[in-house]
Amino acid sequence: MQGNINCLRVLKDTLESISIGETLVGTHMIEGNLMDLADFPHLKELFMFTVDRVKGDIRDIGGNDFPMLEELD
Numbered sequence: 708m709q710g711n712i713n714c715l716r717v718l719k720d721t722l723e724s725i726s727i728g729e730t731l732v733g734t735h736m737i738e739g740n741l742m743d744l745a746d747f748p749h750l751k752e753l754f755m756f757t758v759d760r761v762k763g764d765i766r767d768i769g770g771n772d773f774p775m776l777e778e779l780d
Contacts, residue, residue, distance in 0.1 A: 710736070710737070710738075711737075711738055711739045712727070712737065712738070712739030712740065712741070712743045712744060712761065713739050713740075713743045715743075715744065715747075716743070719746070719747050719748070720748065720749070721749065722747055722749060722750055723749050723750060723751050723752070724750070724751060724752035724753075724754075725744070725750070725752070725753055725754070726754040726755075726756075727753075727754065727755045727756075727761065728754075728755065728756040737760060737761055738760035738761060739760075739761055739762070740761070740762050740763050741755075741761055741762065741763025741764075741765075742763050742767060742768075742772070744773070745768065745772035745773055746772070747773070748774060748775065749775055750773060750775060750776055751775050751776060751777045751778065752776075752777065752778045753773070753776060753778070753779050753780070754778075754780045755780070756780075765779075
C-alpha cells in the first residue's frame, strides 16, 4: 500500500488485518495518523514497522478505539 492511511476508510467495514511499513528500498510510502484506523469495527491485527510518516501516540487510544484489536505490533 502507498498513500495516506485515510484512504483505507473505504475498507472500514471489512478490513481485519493490516501491515504498514516502508518498502525494501527504504522509500516511505505511507503517511497519516494512526487514529484514522481507530473506529474500524473488524480490525483485529495492526502491524506497523519503520513508519516515520505515520503519526499518533498509542497513549491517545481510548476505551472505544480499536474495538476488536487483538494484536498490535
